[in-house]
Amino acid sequence: MTTIRDTSNVDVARQPVHGASGTAGLPEIPQILELEAGPMAHGGHCVARHEGRVVFVRHAIPGEVVRAVVTEAGEGARFWRADAVEVLHGSEFRRTHQWKLADSLRAHAAGRLPVGGAEYGHIVLPHQRRLKAQVFRDTVARIAGLQLEVHVTGAPGDDPSGLHWRTRNAFAVTPTGRLAMHAHRSTVLVPVRNMPLGVPGLDALKLWELDFTGLSRVDVATPASGEPALVLLTPADGADLSQLGGRMHRQTSRLPDGTSVSLIVPGENPNDRPEVHRLRGRTWTQETVAGARGSEHAFRITGDGFWQVHRSAPSMLVDAVLAAADPQPGQVIADLYAGAGLFSAFLADGVGTEGLVLSVEAAPGASRDARRNLHGVTQAAVLNGMADRVLSGWLSKPDEPVADCGLGGRSIDTVVLDPPRAGAGKAAVERIHRLDPERIVYVSCDPASFARDLGLLSQAGWAAAKVDVYDLYPDTHHMESVALLTKS
Numbered sequence: 506m507t508t509i510r511d512t513s514n515v516d517v518a519r520q521p522v523h524g525a526s527g528t529a530g531l532p533e534i535p536q537i538l539e540l541e542a543g544p545m546a547h548g549g550h551c552v553a554r555h556e557g558r559v560v561f562v563r564h565a566i567p568g569e570v571v572r573a574v575v576t577e578a579g580e581g582a583r584f585w586r587a588d589a590v591e592v593l594h595g596s597e598f599r600r601t602h603q604w605k606l607a608d609s610l611r612a613h614a615a616g617r618l619p620v621g622g623a624e625y626g627h628i629v630l631p632h633q634r635r636l637k638a639q640v641f642r643d644t645v646a647r648i649a650g651l652q653l654e655v656h657v658t659g660a661p662g663d664d665p666s667g668l669h670w671r672t673r674n675a676f677a678v679t680p681t682g683r684l685a686m687h688a689h690r691s692t693v694l695v696p697v698r699n700m701p702l703g704v705p706g707l708d709a710l711k712l713w714e715l716d717f718t719g720l721s722r723v724d725v726a727t728p729a730s731g732e733p734a735l736v737l738l739t740p741a742d743g744a745d746l747s748q749l750g751g752r753m754h755r756q757t758s759r760l761p762d763g764t765s766v767s768l769i770v771p772g773e774n775p776n777d778r779p780e781v782h783r784l785r786g787r788t789w790t791q792e793t794v795a796g797a798r799g800s801e802h803a804f805r806i807t808g809d810g811f812w813q814v815h816r817s818a819p820s821m822l823v824d825a826v827l828a829a830a831d832p833q834p835g836q837v838i839a840d841l842y843a844g845a846g847l848f849s850a851f852l853a854d855g856v857g858t859e860g861l862v863l864s865v866e867a868a869p870g871a872s873r874d875a876r877r878n879l880h881g882v883t884q885a886a887v888l889n890g891m892a893d894r895v896l897s898g899w900l901s902k903p904d905e906p907v908a909d910c911g912l913g914g915r916s917i918d919t920v921v922l923d924p925p926r927a928g929a930g931k932a933a934v935e936r937i938h939r940l941d942p943e944r945i946v947y948v949s950c951d952p953a954s955f956a957r958d959l960g961l962l963s964q965a966g967w968a969a970a971k972v973d974v975y976d977l978y979p980d981t982h983h984m985e986s987v988a989l990l991t992k993s
């Protein structure tokens with residue numbers, strides 16, 4: 506696919522978009538299109554057509570007529586991409602974008618690209634949720650061939666603006682050391698001086714005032730419980746590490762008391778464990794989660810280990826998982842893709858000391874956290890490994906002790922799984938089915954991979970007894986779902 510430069514706008518024209526292969530030889534591709542925005546699709550764009558060709562247009566609303574700058578196109582490409590820059594006929598659900606830097610209209614008018622990550626910010630929140638329900642239904646119907654009725658629920662206390670919910674944020678760094686974010690599908694960096702999606706504790710750090718020269722990335726965890734923040738600094742390729750540590754120590758000494766800071770030096774190979782150089786404070790954060798059933802647990806999360814991003818997501822998802830799994834004393838529950846043990850801890854309360862929770866996680870750091878977080882919980886076993894391999898061990902040697910990768914002669918009552926965006930995939934899904942649990946509780950952050958796995962499970966005789974969709978990513982196209990599957 507080729508990137509078309511927007512020559513109506515001088516600064517944008519100077520900024521090559523990621524993956525650009527130039528515009529030479531493609532004079533026939535228009536740079537600005539007038540488009541009627543069709544339905545919202547998975548991925549955050551409306552489907553429009555130009556002379557029969559599909560154009561995915563961002564920052565529009567179904568039913569609108571917009572002028573859009575073409576951002577990616579090619580003669581033989583199946584579809585093009587475009588960004589709305591002017592609204593000719595607006596939707597009743599449009600509002601001024603809640604984050605100026607992410608507003609396509611203001612950004613293009615000012616001669617720059619909008620930052621990515623808030624592609625629904627121009628839509629009023631109730632309509633964002635209607636669109637997410639429609640995208641979820643359409644995606645499941647298209648990929649799994651199943652008709653599901655869903656309703657999207659927001660987090661209690663969310664601001665109608667859709668802002669102030671992210672407890673985990675990642676920034677790039679400009680060559681001059683300023684905090685920045687990427688434009689959508691682009692290497693272009695847009696310097697930022699706030700992060701409106703972040704919880705208020707993030708802006709209070711005033712990271713934009715520091716000089717991060719020599720870094721490529723800054724990750725910030727600002728726990729929902731109000732615990733001090735953890736800032737992780739990743740050096741740029743070729744940075745002089747001998748000087749960088751001292752300089753970052755001096756820069757970050759301006760951060761509020763209690764803030765922890767570490768320099769994370771990636772290994773030479775992608776699979777090498779990164780070196781962690783602690784500059785101040787600790788190398789982990791603590792989150793406390795209260796479930797609706799009255800119990801509360803504290804979790805330690807090391808460095809960049811996974812934690813649900815919305816400040817209310819851990820408690821909302823725990824409640825949804827407990828409602829779907831309905832753990833009973835003495836039951837055996839597998840918690841696959843378990844991270845630091847969030848669901849495992851609450852499921853262990855439910856199955857009691859006669860029961861068993863098998864908490865399976867592939868990332869060694871997250872598994873170590875899960876071991877600490879579940880320390881002393883005798884009915885929980887933490888297993889570090891890839892879910893499909895662990896499942897295969899359980900199937901091949903069910904009578905071996907749990908410590909030897911078996912099931913100790915017990916059978917699994919419920920499988921909870923919360924895979925990353927790519928979903929569980931065929932091998933894991935088939936093995937879960939062969940374990941023959943009573944229930945499967947599937948937590949997903951991606952309707953497309955969920956639909957693919959649901960389709961496989963439905964062919965094997967499973968049906969969705971209940972599916973709930975949660976708006977845990979306001980102002981973006983993302984959503985979370987929790988499905989209870991039982992045998993049909």
Ligand SMILES: C[S@@+](CC[C@H](N)C(=O)[O-])C[C@H]1O[C@@H](n2cnc3c(N)ncnc32)[C@H](O)[C@@H]1O
Binds near residue numbers: 811812848868890924
């Ligand atoms: C969406 S997170 C869910 C974590 C946890 N359920 C929570 O809510 O905090 C997915 C987790 O799966 C882990 N993971 C990714 N691929 C995996 C695999 N093949 N097997 C087991 N765990 C995996 C990731 O490291 C991550 O911790």
